[in-house]
Amino acid sequence: MSSSNAAPEQTGQLQMPGPPKRYPMARPATGSAGQPIKLLSNHFHVVIGCPDAVFYHYNVSIKTEDGHAVEGKGIGRKIMDKLYETYSSELARKSFAYDGEKSFYTVGPLPQNIFEFLVVLEGSSARYRGGTADGGSPSGSGRKRSKCSHLAKTYKVAITYAAKIPMSSIKLALKASESEQAQDAIRVLDIILRQEQAKRGCLLVRQSFFSATNANCTDLGGGVSGCRGFHSSFCATQAGLSLNMDVSTTIVLTPGPVIDFLLANQNVREPRYIDWVKAKRMLRNLRVKTRHTNMEFKIIGLSEMPCSQQLFTMKVRGSSVDGETMEITVDKYFANHHNIELAWSAHVPCLNVGKPKRPNYLPIELCTLVPLQRYTKALSGQQRASLVEKSRQKPLERIRVTSDAVKNNLYDQDPMLASCGISIKKELISLDGRVLTAPVLKVGNMEDCIPRNGRWNFNNKRLYDPVRIGRWAIVNFSARCDLSYISRELINCGRIKGIHIDQPLSLLEEDRRWVRAGPVVRVEKMLASLEARIKEKPQLILCVLPERKNCDIYGPWKKKNLHDFGVITQCIAPGRINDQYLTNVLLKINAKLGGINSLLAVEHTPCIPLINNIPTIILGMDVSHGSPGRSDVPSIAAVVSSRNWPFISRYRASVSTQAPKVEMIDCLYKSLPDGKDGGLMRKLFLDFYRTSNYQKPQQIIIFRDGVSESQFDQVLNFELNQIIKAYVGLGGSELPKVTYIVAQKTHHTKLFQDGRHENVPAGTVVDTKVVHPRHYDFYMTSHAGVIGTSRPTHYHVLLDEIGFAVDDLQKLVHSLSYVYQRSTSAVSLVAPIYYAHLAAYQMSQFVKFEDADNSSGNESNADGNAAVPELPQLHEDVEASMFFC
Template sequence: MAAKMAGAVQVLKDDTVKRTPMARPSNGREGKPIRLLSNHFSVKLRGVDAVFYQYSVCIKSEDDKVVDSKGIGRKVIDKLLQTYCSELDGKDFAYDGEKCLFTVGPLPQNNFEFTVILEETSSRAAGGSPVHESPTQANKKRVKRSHLAKKFSVDISYAAKIPLQSVALALRGSESEHGQDVLRVLDVVLRQQQAKRGCLLVRQSFFSDDSRNLVDLTGGVSGCRGLHSSFRTTIGGLSLNMDVSTTMVVTPGPVIDFLVTNQNAKKMLKNLRVKAKHNNMEFKIIGLSDQPCSRQMFPMKVRNGNIEIKSVDITVQDYFKSKQVELTMPYLPCLDVGKPKRPNYLPIELCHMVSLQRYTKALSSQQRAMLVEKSRQKPQERMRVVTDAVKSNMYDDDPILSSCGIEIEKQLTRVDARVLSAPALVVGNSEDCIPNRGRWNYNNKRLFDPVKIERWAIVNFSARCDMSRISRELINCGRSKGIFIECPHSLVDEDSQSRRCSPVERVEKMFEKVKASLPGPPEFLLCLLPERKNCDIYGPWKKKNLHEMGIVTQCIAPSNKMNDQYFTNVLLKINAKLGGMNSKLALEHRQMIPVVTQIPTLILGMDVSHGSPGRADIPSIAAVVGSRCWPLISRYRASVRTQSPKVEMIDSLFKPLDDGKDDGIMRELLLDFYQTSQQRKPKQIIIFRDGVSESQFSQVLNVELNQIIKAYQSMGQGDLPKFTVIIAQKNHHTKLFQADSPENVPPGTVVDSGIVHPRQYDFYMCAHAGPIGTSRPTHYHVLLDEIGFSADNLQKLVLSLSYVYQRSTTAISVVAPICYAHLAAAQMGQFMKFEEFADTSSGSVNSSSPPSIPELPRLHADVCSSMFFC
């Protein structure tokens, strides 16, 4: 095996193989040449002899507690630099806001201990919300505190040297010990520059406090447009990647506006920061008062000079009235900005939301749609924004960058690209169909392999729709596409009283009616849902059909936009689910796909989906789809499992049980391939892996691939297949533009020079047409290629796999197996209410063992091999 993987492996002392990402063997040559621009800005290194010195930083407050707030850390270090400039030889710092700072050249000594005094720290800077018995005392103590000095001790100690030369070696394709460390230091310099300007920092993106950058998404949430910046090593040299970025923030403005627009305000308010109008102080909310301002009491100590007389109870409204502040909405509750046992109340009407507070919870489907629609930018606009940003940030004036001799170009980088021809498709009657600009249609055409639907019914959870019309139009549209559809056996309406029941009960009651109205199990059910997105009936309905009954089902939400194109799209899904095929690649039909057609080849798509942002207690869902019926590459079967929350590596590819059997994902897919491919085992396996970052490439190569190998070995003797492992990344910031056209780059555009990795094997591909906004190419990274594809054959295979997506009549932006894996994980994730699991499991706090992960219900034998996820 080590010989097989020569050039990409290292054999360790215990005979295990450690694989590393392969080097680029060659560049592609096919396709029409095209000159493009990219949002990379060339960086010149004129001082490669410079050395960064890394120092560890420990900041402690007066009570000897370690300060871990980035905001305070930056203020302390800024003050330290002002106070002790001469002791530090006037060195400029690049500080990450936490525990590391960097200088160009060494400081005078390896260890320092400083005392730093900060003045006029607000309640926010002092590390939390003020905690006092009453607003009177709170104000007095706060005013007093704001003028007191805060003392911090700062320990600085030498940690490491990072020579700038390392990045120069990496650019030449050499292995470099500190190459990534240099990039990290340079990114810290950029982040520090933006932090000093008061920006919100989110990883490598920054967002300024400018209302023009906000897009209201309703519900007290706004999309905030900012910029991403990061240094990257490329085959063309060091570059600065600058892109438009968006994050979600709480909409700034009066708290009352937030409450009016948000139905879940009480939960959302917790831990948000507000500024009080009457004293201009910032506070952190811990909750709402039980009573409105007019009735909420608190004890106030009444003083006569310096002699304390007594404590009296007073309402919040009366207290503010005594301070000449008339409340206009005393019927509203107060914000509690104290601590659980020491409340401190502020009237809502006196408070504004502090700007640039991140909103990390999941968006509603409506908010997501609004964000996508309102944050789109045409290519020319995006080019202008990033170019202006590089010019306005004046990076050349940064003392650290300039001391290293780093200069950043102000123009977008030119790149050489190629446009590959779209693969020809075959539809009904073996008729060729040539996509045009990444699109095709079935006007006057039939599907390649249409099914016949005889026993079926329509079930209606939607109160307002005409089932007869929907049935009629679906049948007519189907027949024009070659699908023969009998009249439905039944049209089953939900009883009006059932609509008050829970979703699971509604589904059960509906199935009782279906059973009563049909002579036997249907081969297909069309389900009409009351709403398109996030319908709570969807999950229970899919689970009932796919897990318990083994019935293929298609859900739609009736609307007034149900035209012929709409029913065509629905029929594409239905046909694929029932075992038909809508189109095939012409090369697939003629068994002429290079490398893949000659030797039994299994294609895998792998993805892991995680719970909503901020929910670390919801299991993640791993899905793998495998091709079947070789030599086809258009049919797939899915296998899905749950795993620990937020874990990206798939842990159930090989899953040996106590009885020696394997219940893992790969056994299921390997058996299916064997049974549907003339009893042939795969001799080649192509793996497309989604959703992993560069830091996880090694785990894919050395953990997940080993699990796949073990699963194969556990199924009997025989040589191991050859593997090709490809990562597909959509979550990156490289964009491509046509210099002289307002349109996006044409579908089939591929870039494997200029802005790609200096040593490893990667390329960017824009397989799809981008009619709206700016297209995002997919970044493919080939980690291993034992099969031995030429660059052209591999790139053409990737493009072809973007044209076999059975749900669509357009090329998609990433290969179909990955899209299918994503769909399978999302659909089966609806089977269970994981929020309920999380609530029950969190009750066992004292348990020493972690809570068990609930398993997903398995698919019924009648549908497990179907493309149910289409």
């Protein structure tokens, strides 16, 4: 961007040396603003009795006798346990911690640096020996599988010294010194915790563990359950080393008969109604146990024929002819050899638990799902709602449960922890917090609105800057509702809130002929009917959907209107229509059409430190990924930016696709063949310039969501360098000052009021004790927790070239939780991040229900990799709007 008031143009990049590598900044100070409050946190103080202890790291290689590498943490742990049982004297009887893969740790060295062992592992398994089927399950190979309860298998285990990890590195880290080995030492401590839970038969998911007791599981419907367990991890904090203990939940298959799972999963009453193509996909790789042999198998598929017709070849017992074979059906085999008469499963496919070229069939009615099998597919809206409802815990209950977990797990008795002098206190850490004063809001007629505990309302109030809606229509996709009533009530509610709404141009019901058609067809027919009724392009279309969640019409409807026609739409699925519901709908509509619902009083004054006097753009950045298990769905990167400086309440979005499951945003700057920039940031910088009195931003405040601490260096260097490159590419002669803040919600630190059984008040901030010993971070609970236990947002200030005072920066973050135009309550994250998330989600619906463009997803680029489909661009009439609101 040029420094004059002329519009910025593409001028080519300045010839500059590469930027120096940036590192997360150190904490400059702690804040002091706000009302003091006594708090507790679910961190437990850890005493290090032997700070001079040293962990020795060894690499582990496990192979079969024929040299194939052994994979799988379950079998790895069994082999290493057997190794210790057999060769403990060779290992000097030292306890060890094994991560289940390739790393092995001891306190102090082993007698030598290289070991090679042969480990014989016995267990209930099956082995082909030629003949009839073993284990009570027929094999289609013509060979016999003989049932043996204790078959032995030999493994070669090599242990090689790798490195020393001194416990003293943790001590250095706690003193706010840089220590590269501190995280390694803490990781070893976490592995010790995980190993102990693995020995108890728990399911391990990253740093959480789950046991299969009925008290821990709640049915969510569809054959899946929510399983409650615990997260446990060691943390280096200002208060010293601590153990963070929290309640955690994962989704598992409901154990029990396989048929019960299939009936529940497909919501049918009898086996004859099961969709076996869908069942095959769902059952693949699940583990089952047989009722008649108590043996465990993994499902690889289903038989092509039902049990009564599926043939396999087996050896004839007692035949005088050597090697004589016969063909027999699965149901007859079980009747003749196991005295089991199959009931209903004789008429449905068998489970195939063999190998791809060596099938092995089991009747479904003899099989049950083993416990603690994770369910990684996307949950339905009803299942998600049930999970949230059943996993909520009030603060007092969460305190009790986490405290009991620390006591009951008997960590102090673990031999590895004891050998390095680790002991864990049983009381939650107490700390001091502060409650920041809520910002004053401006609403209609310049009236002050003062939130109370993070909430306010528009009762007897008007919106700050209401729009006028002259041309609009309502369409109904066959939901049961009265469009005339909705129209009348919306107009009346709008008048009270200051929005003048004319009578709608059309109230259009869906033609019943198209109700059973596909979603794209239904949308096209509806819009064609609407176009035939009204000749002038409407400002707004209110769309009534038949389902409240996951309606398949939503994506095609949004794409058609925002991409093809450039019309703002608002979708509703009304249950009970009242003033609060209509007010919430009008808040969204007013923001989408360019109005402002409320404004921070400091914006109107204006008096925001370091922002009002210097042109400043605020960015919110997020990446939305496809459903779990869908590696073919592109990720959606979204960036929103503030406009109309010095205001900080209005935003616009720029969105793009990128490779699936990639968290780094790689399209902030994109060099096109003609030398121009086609990245996300170009439009946002230009928009700021045009809406901010033709001033280029001299300061950039970035809020980034969704990255872990291990990715801080990447966002601080790779992503920020792209942003600077886009800025320079528009003619910037001086680099802007940047403040870069990462917001994390997926952490396990909770805050509680000391001595009170309720959530912390809105505006609670903590920047002592449980924060990082050196880096600049703080926890903020900006919202009011009504149900369950509030989760604070963990903010990490990676860079602050602008130079905010600590209190000023925390007040800015707090204030940005009050500019979310869709709501009359403070939100738990700053609004720019919420907007980025909404924009990414809404644009993801454009590709989710693609019909004609599906083939493009199968194309490859020059490298032979699958090409990432481009997002349809927003129509120019709506691209600068808050369409995502």
